[in-house]
Amino acid sequence: MSLRRNTTHINALNNRLYCEAYNGMTSGGLVSGKDFTKSPLPLLLMQVSVVNVLSAIFQFLLSPLGQFSYVSQIMAGIALGPSLLSRIEKFREKLFIPQMGNAMINAFENLGLMIIFFVLSVQVDLSVFKKPGKLAFTIAMSIFVLPLAINIPLALYLKRYIANKELQQTLPAIAAFESLTTFQQTLCVLQDLKILNSELGRIALNSSLIATLGSFIFSTVGLQVAELKSSGSKRAFLCVQLSQILMIAVIVLVFRPAMLWMIRHTPERKPLKESYISFIFMMILCCSLFGEFTGQHAMNGPIMLGMATPDSPPMGSNLAHKLGTFAWSVLMPGYTLNVGKRVNIYKIGFENVLFVGLMAACGTLVKFVCIIIPSLHYKMPIKDALPLGLVMTSRGIFDILTFYRAKQYKIIGDESFTTLVVVSLFHSVIIAPIVKTLYDTSRRYMTYNKRTIQHSKRHSELRIVVCLHEEDHVPPIINIVEITNPTKDSPLAVYVLYLEELIGRTIPLFISHQYERESSNKSTITSRIINVFHQYEEQTQGIDTTQCFTSVSPYHSMHDDICQLAHEKFCTLVILPFHKPDSLYMRAVNKNVLDHAPCSVAIFFGRGLLMSPNFWRSQSVISVCVIFIGGADDRETLAYSVRMAGHPRIRLTVIRFVDEEYTPTNLVDTQHDEYSINTFRVATYGNKFVEYKEENLIEASETTQVVKFIEEDFDLVLCGRRHDDELPPLKGLSEWSEIKEMGVIGDLLVSTESMCRASVLVVQQQGVDQQV
Secondary structure, eight states, rough: HHHHHHHHHHHTTOOOOOOOOOOSSOOOOOGGGGOHHHHSHHHHHHHHHHHHOOOOOOOOGGGGOOOHHHHHHHHHHHTTTTTTTGGGGGHHHHTTSSSHHHHHHHHHHHHHHHHHHHHHHHTTTTTTTSSOHHHHHHHHHHHHHHHHHHHHHHHHHHHGGGOHHHHHHHHHHHHHTTOOOOOOHHHHHHHHHTOOOOOHHHHHHHHHHHHHHHHHHHHHHEEEEEEHHOOHHHHHHHHHHHHHHHHHHHHHIIIHHHHHHHHHHHTTOOOHHHHHHHHHHHHHEEEHHHHHHHOOOHHHHHHHHHSOOOOOOOOHHHHIIIIHOOOOOOHHHHHHHHHHTTTTTGGHHHHHHHHHHHHHHHHHHHHHHHHHHHHHHOOHHHHHHHHHHHHHTTHHHHHHHHHHHHHHHSOOOHHHHHHHHHHHHHHHHHHHHHHHOOGGGGGGOOOOOOOTTTOOOOOOOEEEEEESSGGHHHHHHHHHHHHTTOOOOOEEEEEEEEEEESOOOOEEEEEOTTTTTSSSSOOOHHHHHHHHHHHHHHHHHTTTEEEEEEEOOOGHHHHHHHHHHHHTTTSSSSEOOOOOTTTTTHHHHHHHHHHSSSEEEEEEEOGGGGGOOTGGGGGOEEEEEEEEEESHHHHHHHHHHHHHSTTEEEEEEEEEEOOOOOOOOOOOHHHHHHHHHHHHHHHTOOOEEEEEEEEEESSHHHHHHHHHHHHHSSEEEEEEEOTTTSSSSTGHHHHHHHHHHHHHHHHHOOTTOOOOOEEEEEEEOOGGBOOO
């Protein structure tokens, strides 16, 4: 019996014909005394769970080292295979030997890859091919042509020195695979580094997308030629090509119009109906089934369908969220498991390591040089060209998929596959910390002069960036612009930036609407925002210019577009809308802007009178209070209020918190505070609508009480964000502060316990770390 059981195991591992008893889909549990690994469903659940748990453990251990997320997935698969855990006999018998479990995990793998490739194809922005940019196009052509032209002849030359017959035959194919570029891999790296919408990220995506198209055509033709040689039937090969043409025709003429009809019948900013999602999933399955039925690969149909799918909301965002998340977390562990169990590092020979490693090193080096030279030619700084080269030469999970398919088609052997996987993993581990060390997006926003209201000339043009995330933010932001007091003598330049999350597409967008008015018959959020601001510009004399922009980018790097716009337009102030504590992503955007902005930043919390869409058109009087405690942020707030004081509808009161018994330790800062107060009083001298007061406060409880009275008496309260927490009027308040980006006083004013009518504007002056 023992011999028969072992023979069955060997046959199963070699994928030969096997015979295994079927005990039902479920086992009945451990309480029934049965082995749950003998039933397909419990075995499948265990395999998926083990892969996810191991991936999470590796991710936890590698996160402090700055490693990419996909590294943990690859390492989890290798750890489960014969390189580590599967060397334990009992573990291997439970996880890999039952063939019914393997059949299900294979089905999971293929279904997951099918959905992932469809979702990634949906996110591809085909408009890149119209205007890729000279640098991106040059890099793309270089990294597609030159590595192949150098690596393959080198492999043909080295064949004569190889004793291993299998390696000798497969080395040219290995050289070709190591010369190809994968767009999906570049995308994963940029997402992990959080530089997707940086200038480097845009160039890397555009270049890799064009190069990947060439690589896809090259690899597809290569695989089909290999199939032709193996089958020997030219008629079958011709039928496959005709079936591909037929599939493309059905996708373009039937499926794509159906998707456009779904978009037209979905209200703006509403998700797709569940029935639409189900119908699209059926399209994916039909394309894959048709491909298998006609001799194509199962992935070709979903890829073609994805590229024909409109990526505009709500189509792209819904598909990425609903299908992509499920595929990555539930189905893709099957792929990780199957790759891992075919990697055995103990069977790698020295000759294989030497020659495969040489091909990998040569391919990487040639691509790196092909990226660096054009970048320097087009005047890109070397400190940006180096990380660009490293990002675009990185290897990862999608490259391993190419090796995996090549192994299935017997283009490469088991030993070469293992070596390629290990080399790719080693390559990713090295590149991640180097790129993070070399490339820092925040250094691009360093300025050589102070961009603050305090240090600006009194009647010079004030340039501000106002950010919007929702249409409801428009009225209060316009009202804030209005009370900033734009006049002919002291004009404003307003740059409006509408922020939208990047979902359903890969390439971030930064769109200028400078020449757009009502160019579209369909009313959209963007068109309505543009029209409102243009109307305000036409009716206000002190507005020099109003330019509208849209940023479509991930939340974690959205601040890059805000800071870049402020930097390029030489702005003095960025105004951000306040977001509730449960809006974690947008609060993170605000925090990043506060940390990296090249100028002063203000966060506006709207309430009461300033929320009215008609305030700027009316003659309503608004009472404004400035809380002055001391420090750079309060001095910036005071300078901002000087500009407001000239508005005929504003009644301004400055309340200074003082402690007559406290002796300040920073005398220089105290002198700056006194100078700012004196400057304010001189600038507003003779203005009967401006009042200055001082409140003597000894402890924090008194501060809380005074702030409560202030917010009940005024329509708008201005305060600085950062203060010395050791000041007696503030001591201990920071421990109770919940919204750190608003500061101690701002947190008191916007707390949920506050039921007042006052809007709040918290100001942070440009920091020293934002200046060179």
